[in-house]
């Protein structure tokens with residue numbers, strides 16, 4: 435009995451001691467957070483909604499509203515100026531809309547992608563996702579090695595050779611639109627654009643005929659799930675611990691897994707073809723395989739890196755362009771004068787020709803302006819982040835070193851300081867004779883870490899839009915929302931619903 439009493443008494447002391455230690459550690463952490471607040475509170479920023487969680491709860495609430503966190507960031511930029519700060523736990527997030535700093539940081543290879551911002555998309559709920567692929571790699575040397583090898587698949591010579599694929603896949607979309615016009619039914623344009631951009635990336639990047647337009651497969655759902663999972667995982671640290679989210683998280687893991695096993699299969703098939711001396715295209719898949727190194731020395735990490743890049747291209751190369759096309763149709767539908775001008779240009783340049791040639795692309799200058807203006811208002815991949823080790827002074831405000839700077843092209847594109855009357859859709863802002871925006875317009879990011887697929891996306895978007903304008907009239911279904919849905923990438927909430935009719939050339 436006495437032994438039991440002694441044991442219980444020890445246990446009670448141990449519990450009290452443990453409780454005390456946890457409390458002391460918590461108190462110590464709170465003091466550290468207080469110190470961080472004192473160190474950074476001279477940088478303007480909105481009031482914190484919680485001492486510990488800083489602005490996270492405000493951001494999570496904003497996610498539920500139309501426009502999501504980006505609209506909130508815009509309101510803060512308007513209120514607090516070109517540099518402001520947000521807190522979450524002991525982290526500081528510095529948001530910058532000052533062109534000089536944007537130029538200094540984004541254009542220089544000195545500032546790597548910020549680990550704080552990208553590490554949560556390396557893995558998604560414990561399943562490897564973008565890994566150390568091109569978008570997420572933050573070590574400059576490792577990133578540069580990959581980029582140098584993959585670059586040739588985006589050279590203008592190679593892209594020119596893809597015109598056949600761009601035209602052919604866009605034709606499949608045209609026959610879908612023709613069916614919709616015959617049936618006179620409501621058409622979800624985003625859905626169709628997702629099909630065509632999938633089709634193009636699968637064929638042009640990986641040499642695979644998916645024909646998703648005929649048969650929308652599990653891939654589009656998988657990408658959608660991964661992106662949705664990504665924003666919850668990145669923005670809500672507690673999301674994975676809430677039991678009600680378990681079924682969704684399992685679906686996201688399965689979706690990531692599907693993309694990776696598909697990648698493994700396509701890579702295996704391509705490697706076999708290469709080993710058999712078959713004539714394989716010098717496409718993205720071939721370059722991804724080359725970037726992983728020699729077969730004999732290939733490590734498990736090299737194998738994973740190939741899959742990281744496969745998933746990276748599958749995701750980066752598809753959604754953003756489909757969303758751009760859907761926003762473009764939405765904007766043209768709301769601005770008949772712009773639509774007419776773009777259509778007239780297409781008629782002048784392409785006429786009744788079925789093929790859009792590489793030379794035609796540079797002649798479609800107004801269409802380029804329309805696409806640029808669409809991305810100004812609807813930047814489909816709006817954020818990027820860099821780690822800045824040294825102290826800086828921005829707009830007279832001292833920013834201590836060792837922080838992450840965020841740049842948001844949705845915000846920048848909608849600030850009155852850079853684009854007067856910002857909500858007006860006016861492609862003439864990008865007229866060849868108009869002054870170029872000075873480091874305030876960057877829907878494809880800027881500098882060494884800018885989008886590798888920028889030209890690819892622009893060619894694809896132009897070919898699709900030129901054919902669409904050449905052959906169809908469209909009107910927006912009345913009553914639909916013109917709001918933006920934040921799904922990691924930005925897309926039109928309604929999907930851009932249209933009534934399509936054949937163009938009458940009489």
Ligand code: HEM
Nearest residue numbers: 568569750751754755758815818878879883885886887891
């Ligand atoms: C309208 C379409 C597109 C937009 C708006 C867009 C936008 C962007 C942005 C903003 C980044 C920087 C991301 C960051 O810093 O975290 C990026 C990176 C990237 N994008 Fe795109 N993108 C588009 C289409 C494409 C396409 C079609 C491909 C491939 C076929 C592609 C491949 C990539 C790759 C590989 C990177 C990483 C580049 C690097 O860090 O070396 N993108 N894109």
